[in-house]
Amino acid sequence: MRSLGGAERRFAEQAEPVRRDPAPSRLAYRMDRLWLTPMFRLAVRVGLPFVLAVSLVGGYLADDARRAGIAKSLADLRESVETRPEFMVKLMAIDGASAPVATAIRKMLPVALPASSFRLDLEALRAEIEQVDAVASAELHIRKGGILQVTVRERQPAILWRTEAGLEMLDATGHRVATLLNRAARPDLPVIAGEGADARVGEALALLDAAEPIRDRIRGLVRVGERRWDIVLDRDQRILLPETKAIEAVQRVIALDQAEDMLGRDLTIVDLRNQNRPTIRIAADANAELTSLETGVTGQ
Amino acid sequence: MTDLYQSQRAMRNMRRAAMQRGVVAILDVGTSKIACLVLHFDGPEEMREDGLGSLAGQSQFRVIGAATTRSRGVRFGEVDAMAETERAIRTAVQAAQKMAQTRVDHVIACFSGASPRSYGLAGDIELHDGQVSEQDVARVLAACDVPDFGAGREVLHAHPVNFAIDHRSGLGDPRGHVGNRLSADMHLLTIDTTAVENLLYCIKRCDLEIAGLASSAYVSGLSSLVEDEQELGAACIDMGGGSTGLSIFIKKHMIFADSVRLGGDHVTSDISKGLQVPLATAERIKTIHGGVHATGMDDREMIEIGADCGDWEKDRRQVSRTELIGIMRPRVEEILEEVRALLDAAGFDQLPSQQIVLTGGASQIPGLDMLAARILGQNVRLGRPLRVQGLPQAATGAAFASTVGLSLFAAHPQDEWWDFEIPAERYPARSLRRAVKWFKDNW
Known part of the structure; x- marks a missing residue:
């Protein structure tokens, strides 16, 4: 028994494990060569995943209902983020605007408050607010606590422009501020008239500044033929200014007035349009009196 | 004969295609090992100012994959068991491809067996128009009288060794010379058809295209003889596992090759x-x-x-x-005696320089050069193959002389008979007629 066991063991020792053939099989060799082919390698490593991904996604999205579902869930997600309390605008604060302007601005807000700040196009709203004549510029931002802060700089009326339609208030740049029903409501503002006068408000203001010494006599400025100014004084007097160097002409008139009290005399027109030849027109009564003085003959 | 001529031409075209692709495999089917190198060709390098390139102009290729496996099914340098050999080739090629990380489709192979036999051929022609043209070279090569080397043998190498015009001999390139008679000497190496066909079948079974075939005695001479030895006359003895190859070089041409079936x-x-x-x-x-x-x-x-x-x-x-x-x-001693007999038969003692270079795996026995000096002659040295770019350290020994030589052969093959033009009168008239007929039928 024992010897048999020993013999078995020896037999087992002698039988070596079958050595594997180191050579690749024909198939393995061919696959290996195929895998080492550059184009094939590229196709498998790049092309195949790409085609798979595209076809999977495409196949999933080919169904209309699925596409709609995805769009809806995206919209829902967006909605839920937008309507979070952190993004809600609850009220609107307007600074620097008078009561009627503020009311007008409140009416312009396209959505009813409270609304999500994502729904508010501040830039468009600002542009719209700046369309209001009385508003020079507006600044909008959303303050902490959900407040839409509107800071408005209003236009300051500098002059009144009388037209056939009525009386308009203009600011220093000539932009309309508001319509005035009654001249007496703003006695502090000078009046200009004439077509195209609103485009030359700056000139008018400069002329008025230059004519400061006779300010209390000035009734207003008239733009003549859209090219030059007339200064209209009380007692139906009128100073005709040239197109160019109007300010110097005014200074000249004032100098004459201060030296000779020219405007205090009985004349109707001081014509400075030709600066080489300033001309005055004497009033009709004074003219007659002057004639009689010269001839020594009275009409009676 | 014409078949082989055509197939050698086809191999040359294949080699050109492989060069264009830039990757070619070198397969040395030996008795004790099968080595495979994967060469990468970068194209011709630019010459330096002195007209020389680095590494003696051998740097236009790089070894990017190398693998050696124990040979199976090969005896005396010939395929003995086809399936075993095929598997061994597959192992080597796959490992080399894996190292190179690229696929190789063209292979240049060498083998040591198939009983190579050398013939010296001579031919001469009258020159028609005084000056030697390419057609004249083709004609003189065609005029060489081919000896009857028997059925079942094929030409492996056919090197034009020498050209002579009238009485001026030793011309390397006769084109453009003026004379009346052009004669050429050619060295022809024949091998057993069956042995080489078996090897080709094994390589074909591995899905590889043959881009060239060489005798390992010849290519190990290319790699282990230095330039002046090749020029002045030397014998390279490649002592392999199953056979010992012998090649004699002079004027940079192989003039004799044989092998001893001992190793x-x-x-x-x-x-x-x-x-x-x-x-x-x-x-x-x-x-x-x-x-x-x-x-x-x-x-x-x-x-x-x-x-x-x-x-x-x-x-x-x-x-x-x-x-x-x-x-x-x-x-x-017996191996060396056999080699000695071959050298004597080849007339090696007539050469101006009688350098003998021992290479191959069996040349690494200590003391072999002293023993060889006693038997073969005094000028004996041990040769190691040339260094080529990218060759692993493990493959730089004497055992890899023919592998490295085959790489050199792949990069710069010597002009062989089939690299020259086909003489005009050899073009079959029938093919011209067929071409004309084709045009008539199709136009």
């Missing part, structure tokens, strides 16, 4: 028989302790030869190194 494996089998050890053990003992010159020291150097049979007496055997040398030396 290192016979030494191993002698040791195996003499010491009664398995072949693997005998091979190990040969490579570690082998030699051919016994000294007094070797009597005292005892080698454990061991065994695994369970008998203590047998498992504890020892031999002295002298005994081992006593077994090896007669066989090595």
Whole structure:
């Protein structure tokens, strides 16, 4: 028994494990060569995943209902983020605007408050607010606590422009501020008239500044033929200014007035349009009196 | 003959295609190992100012993959068991491809067996118009009278060695010379058709295209002879596992090649028989302790030869190194004697310089050069293959002489007969007529 066991063991020792053939099989060799082919390698490593991904996604999205579902869930997600309390605008604060302007601005807000700040196009709203004549510029931002802060700089009326339609208030740049029903409501503002006068408000203001010494006599400025100014004084007097160097002409008139009290005399027109030849027109009564003085003959 | 001529031409075209693709495999089918290199061609490098390139102009290719496997199914350098050989080639090619990380489709192969035989051919023609043209070169090569080398043999190499015009001999390139008679000498190497067909079949089974074939004796001469040895005359003895190749070079042309069907494996089998050890053990003992010159020291150097049979007496055997040398030396002497006989038959003693270069795996036996000097002549040296770019350190030894030589052959093949133009009168008239007919039919 024992010897048999020993013999078995020896037999087992002698039988070596079958050595594997180191050579690749024909198939393995061919696959290996195929895998080492550059184009094939590229196709498998790049092309195949790409085609798979595209076809999977495409196949999933080919169904209309699925596409709609995805769009809806995206919209829902967006909605839920937008309507979070952190993004809600609850009220609107307007600074620097008078009561009627503020009311007008409140009416312009396209959505009813409270609304999500994502729904508010501040830039468009600002542009719209700046369309209001009385508003020079507006600044909008959303303050902490959900407040839409509107800071408005209003236009300051500098002059009144009388037209056939009525009386308009203009600011220093000539932009309309508001319509005035009654001249007496703003006695502090000078009046200009004439077509195209609103485009030359700056000139008018400069002329008025230059004519400061006779300010209390000035009734207003008239733009003549859209090219030059007339200064209209009380007692139906009128100073005709040239197109160019109007300010110097005014200074000249004032100098004459201060030296000779020219405007205090009985004349109707001081014509400075030709600066080489300033001309005055004497009033009709004074003219007659002057004639009689010269001839020594009275009409009676 | 014409078939082989055509197939060699086809191989040259294949080689050109492989060069264009830039990757070609080198396959050395030997008796003891099969080596495969994957070469990458970068295109011709630009010449330096002095007209020379780096690495003697061999740097236009790089070895990007190298693999060696134990050969199976090859005996005496010839395919013995087809399936085994095919598997061994597959192993080597796959490993080299894996290292190179690229696929190789074209292979240039060499083998040592198939009993190569050399012939010297001569031919001469009258020149029609005084000056030698390419057609004249083709005609003179065609005029060489081919000896009857028998059925079942094919031409492997056909090198034009020398051209002579009238009485001026030693011309390398006769084109443009003026004269009346042009004569050419050609060296023809024939091999057994069946042996080479078996090898080609094995390579085809591995899905590879043959881009060239070479005799390993020739290519190991290319790699281990230095330039002046090739110029002045030298013999390269490639001592492989199953056969020993001999090639004689002069004026940079091979003029003779032959092989002895004895090699290192016979030494191993002698040791195996003499010491009664398995072949693997005998091979190990040969490579570690082998030699051919016994000294007094070797009597005292005892080698454990061991065994695994369970008998203590047998498992504890020892031999002295002298005994081992006593077994090896007669066989090595026999190989060298055979080579000597071949050299004598080839008229090697007529050459101006009689340098002998020993290379191949079996040339690494210590003391072989002294023994060879006694038998072959005084000018003996051990040769190692040229360094090529990217070759792994493990493949730079003498055993890889023919592998490296084949790489050089792949990069710069010598002009062979089939690289020249086909003489005009050899074009078959029928093909012209067929071409005309084709045009008539289709237009």
